[in-house]
Amino acid sequence: MRVLHTSDWHVGRTFHGRDLLADQETVLTGLASLVERxxxxVVVVAGDLYDRAVPSAESIDTCARVLSAIREAGARIVITPGNHDSAQRIGVFGAFAAAGGLHLRTKLSALDTPVVLDDVAFYGLPYLDPEPSRHALGVDGRGHAAVLGEAMRRVRADLRNRSGLGTMVLAHAFVTGGESCESERSIRVGGIDHVPGAVFDGVDYVALGHLHGAQKLAENLRYSGSPLAYSFSEARHRKQVLLVDIDSYGLHAVTQVELPVPRRLATLSGRLDDLLSDPRHADLEECFLSVAVTDEVRPLDLQRKLQERFPYAVHAEWRPDGGRAAAELRYADAVRGRSDHQIAAGFVHDVRGSAPTASESSLLEQAFREVETE
Incomplete structure (x- = not known):
């Protein structure tokens, strides 16, 4: 059997306020062509199908079209919810969807009941929120490792009653040794968020979700990563999915398949005038950009001016040469012995990098006089 391991679709996510639905549909619908080729x-999604527990109508429609295209290409689908998803909403029609080849594994009570497809048993572990899950599973310990340990104990107990099947577990967790990035929501609970890889011993392959970078923790323990980049910390990621060859004899091979990049991510720094005129930056004009402007005085309308040349400059910050940014002072120290006018003028200087002009000082004085009069 050939399985396509995916995770962390985050359908409906935005990138610094920019809508990504069209890009997500393009990349995810492309999985249907991969299924055929x-x-x-079977295609598995190891959590975070959506970006939020209550997805928008547009996100649901996009996801439905993607799943339909994959199903029409000939693959059955197994999905478990992640920490961004609502397990109840995703699984509400699970019993009916299974008849059409879409298997939604969302219930804690059924985590040790596999979906058996051909000669492989798929155990879908929904994201186990530690505190409610430990009560539901009767676990004394706290933290994600404790509840996942109990879930896997139940999976192994079920496996002892089965024979002649390959085994795959879908899990959404931060496994020790994995490398995180900025776009993942923390699942830290009580200071403990990592789960040791040994928790998953005893199965042929573990399809992990949650971390957005593709990673190999062991031959049979892997993250596929997210299909698109969702933060600038992922600029160097090579987005991919994993082809897993597995049968009743166990795991045979795992093959990486790179995904297309709808829009590259890049970072840029320099003085504003140089950034807007330098021809060497022409190849960045269609990239999502994070820009650091190094002018001594903070430029007015910084984002708008950048977007005149770089329409996808979605993040901009002022980092003046020499490393001086807004001063980090205790409030009491910053205002001690200073008049209201001096404090306001100091604020202007800290934010903009230059003192108020004579006309601006006059306006400030007028404003303070009006406040005192009232």
Whole structure:
């Protein structure tokens, strides 16, 4: 059997306020072509199908079209919810969807009941929120490792009653040794968020979700990563999915397949006038950009001016040469012995990098006189 391991679709996510639905649909619908070309039997999504527990109508429609395209290409689908999803909303029609080849594994009570497809048993572990899950599963310990340990104990107990099957577990967790990035929501609970890889011993392959960078923790323990980049910390990621060849004899091979990049991510720094005129930056005009402007005085309308040349400059900050940015002072120290006018003028200087002009000082004085009069 050939399985396509994916995770962290985050359908409906934005990138610094920019809508990504069209890009998400393009990349995810492309999985249908991969299913046909590589003769994939099953596509798994190891959590975070959506970006929020209550997805928008547009996100639901996009997801429905993607899943329909994958199903029409010939693959069955197994999905578990992640920490961004609502397990109840995703799984509400699970019993009916299974008849059409879409298997939604969302219930804690059924985490040790696999979906058996051909000669492989798929155990879908929904994201286990530690505190409610430990009560539901009767776990004394706290933290994600404790509840996942109990879940896997139940999976192994079920496996002892089965034979002649390959085994795959879908799990959404931060496994020790994984490398995180800025776009992942923390699942830290009580100071403990990592789960040791040994928790998953005893199965042929573990399809992990939550971390957005593709990572190999062991031959049979891997993150596929997210199909698109969702933060500038992912600029160097090579987005991919994993083709997993597995059968009743166990795991045979794992093959990486890179995904297309709808819009590259890049960072840029320099003085504003140089950034807007330098021809060397022409190849960045269609990239999502994070820009650091180094002018001594903070430029007015910084984002708007950048977007005149770089329409996808979604993040901009002022980092003046020499490393001087807004001063980090205790409030009491910053205002001690200073008049209201001096404090206001100091604020203007800290934010903009230059003192108020004579006309601006006059306006400030007028404003303070009006306040005192009232």
């Amino acid at each position: 590589e003769r994939v039997d």
